[in-house]
Amino acid sequence: MNLPAPSQSEYSFIIAGGGMSGLSLAYYLTQSALKDESILLLSQDELGYPKKTWCYWSDEAETFDKIAEKSWQQLWFHEANVTSNLLAIQPFTYSKISSDTWFAYVVAELQKHPNVHFLKANIHHFSFAGCGSNVHTSRGEFHAKKKIFDSISPILCEPANEKHIKQHFLGWVIKSHFPIFKDESAHLFDFRVAFEKECEFMYVLPTSNREALFEYTYFSGKLRTKEQYREKIKNYLLAYYNLTQDEYDLVEEEFGIIPMRPSQLPTQYIHDKILRIGTSGGFVKPSTGYSFLRTQHLLVDLVQNLVSNKLNGQVIPENRFKSWLDKVFLQVLIDQNVAGNEVFEALFRKNSPQKMLRFLAEKTTWKEDLGLMTTVPMWPFLRAAISLAWRKNELP
Ligand SMILES: Cc1cc2nc3c(=O)[nH]c(=O)nc-3n(C[C@H](O)[C@H](O)[C@H](O)COP(=O)(O)OP(=O)(O)OC[C@H]3O[C@@H](n4cnc5c(N)ncnc54)[C@H](O)[C@@H]3O)c2cc1C
Numbered sequence: 001m002n003l004p005a006p007s008q009s010e011y012s013f014i015i016a017g018g019g020m021s022g023l024s025l026a027y028y029l030t031q032s033a034l035k036d037e038s039i040l041l042l043s044q045d046e047l048g049y050p051k052k053t054w055c056y057w058s059d060e061a062e063t064f065d066k067i068a069e070k071s072w073q074q075l076w077f078h079e080a081n082v083t084s085n086l087l088a089i090q091p092f093t094y095s096k097i098s099s100d101t102w103f104a105y106v107v108a109e110l111q112k113h114p115n116v117h118f119l120k121a122n123i124h125h126f127s128f129a130g131c132g133s134n135v136h137t138s139r140g141e142f143h144a145k146k147k148i149f150d151s152i153s154p155i156l157c158e159p160a161n162e163k164h165i166k167q168h169f170l171g172w173v174i175k176s177h178f179p180i181f182k183d184e185s186a187h188l189f190d191f192r193v194a195f196e197k198e199c200e201f202m203y204v205l206p207t208s209n210r211e212a213l214f215e216y217t218y219f220s221g222k223l224r225t226k227e228q229y230r231e232k233i234k235n236y237l238l239a240y241y242n243l244t245q246d247e248y249d250l251v252e253e254e255f256g257i258i259p260m261r262p263s264q265l266p267t268q269y270i271h272d273k274i275l276r277i278g279t280s281g282g283f284v285k286p287s288t289g290y291s292f293l294r295t296q297h298l299l300v301d302l303v304q305n306l307v308s309n310k311l312n313g314q315v316i317p318e319n320r321f322k323s324w325l326d327k328v329f330l331q332v333l334i335d336q337n338v339a340g341n342e343v344f345e346a347l348f349r350k351n352s353p354q355k356m357l358r359f360l361a362e363k364t365t366w367k368e369d370l371g372l373m374t375t376v377p378m379w380p381f382l383r384a385a386i387s388l389a390w391r392k393n394e395l396p
Contacts (some may be wrong), residue, residue, distance in 0.1 A: 002047065002118060013038070013146055015041045015151070016042055016123050017042075030113045039115060040144075042118075044120065047107055053098060055094070055211060057361065064314050069101065071362060072089075075186055077353075080341045080345070094188070096205055115388065123137050133147075148275070149274075152279070155280060160223075165220060167256070167257075171216075171254045172214050173253075173254075174212060176243060180210070180384045187204035189203070189344055199343075261395070268316070269315075271311035279291065285328065338380040346376055350375035355368065
């Protein structure tokens with residue numbers, strides 16, 4: 001699974017980073033009127049590495065629905081007090097894609113375009129040169145005549161800083177020795193595991209009656225050792241499925257730390273020579289840690305803007321009210337004046353799942369957002385909003 005190596009040092013577009021956003025962008029460029037432009041993908045890893053699971057929800061047809069491994073229209077929401085609700089989410093669908101399948105599909109599509117090249121190289125830095133810009137790598141220097149798309153520059157989210165909220169998790173795909181899972185529904189939040197003020201929950205995606213992904217997840221600043229997440233998963237399997245370790249096989253493990261931080265980037269205009277995309281570009285929704293579908297939508301719009309030469313557009317259209325809501329929520333998670341589970345429980349108890357899914361996907365109107373805000377625990381949110389205002393809306 002690979003693309004041809006570079007045959008020149010000058011390209012129209014250079015994409016730094018061959019992960020989800022870099023390859024998505026190459027894919028949309030090759031599906032557009034820009035399909036004949038020369039494109040170089042540069043990445044330190046082989047394409048498709050590391051392996052991940054991507055989930056997203058939508059009430060419309062999406063580009064990669066056809067390669068989803070599994071989709072659900074019912075989601076469990078388990079509250080900490082052991083009340084469980086099965087939420088019917090139609091017209092939404094919650095879908096799971098394995099990164100192996102996704103990379104294989106996208107790379108096969110890119111292979112149809114001999115103008116798309118790939119080089120495994122470590123990128124050191126970027127520089128401006130003449131009318132274009134340069135990428136300096138361990139394997140030489142490359143010139144982009146039109147644009148560099150940067151999905152590798154880090155954003156400010158320090159692992160050891162407890163005020164920098166992250167979605168951190170460790171997941172196990174396990175195969176039970178006998179049928180035990182009900183795969184017609186997934187478990188979006190299982191807060192029965194939450195005992196402290198931190199937002200912690202189990203996330204379960206059963207793909208058959210024997211196989212499921214169990215992901216022990218925190219929305220918090222404090223990381224754990226891998227062994228601690230593993231212990232939580234083992235205990236959960238025993239407590240809620242009565243599964244002992246000799247009754248299942250571990251198929252694979254995934255670990256992730258996704259920054260839940262608003263982008264500190266200045267507004268990016270499409271005319272810039274170097275554009276940041278993906279996690280580097282602030283494409284992760286700060287209050288959820290999801291970015292797969294948001295990345296697809298932002299990149300489709302970005303490519304359309306490039307095609308139609310609407311270069312004054314922004315890479316992420318600014319919605320100050322929604323960004324402020326995200327920040328207030330993150331401040332609530334930092335303050336821990338209310339347990340994280342209580343926030344989600346209040347929201348999901350008092351609003352329909354469809355409204356919540358639209359809200360989390362930033363599809364609600366400001367009036368709906370204001371209505372939703374009346375359903376959260378009022379005092380911790382007010383305190384968070386005041387402390388944010390005090391710091392001129394900057395998170396610590
Ligand atoms: C385990 C895991 C599961 C996730 N699950 C979901 C999910 O279910 N739903 C969802 O919406 N989001 C999910 N996310 C969040 C997000 O969708 C992914 O992190 C996604 O891969 C981000 O895409 P990206 O292009 O920004 O970064 P990446 O996919 O990480 O790509 C960045 C690429 O840049 C390369 N690179 C980095 N530095 C250099 C360098 N100096 N030189 C050369 N190359 C370099 C890397 O090798 C990598 O290939 C998940 C994240 C993780 C970690």
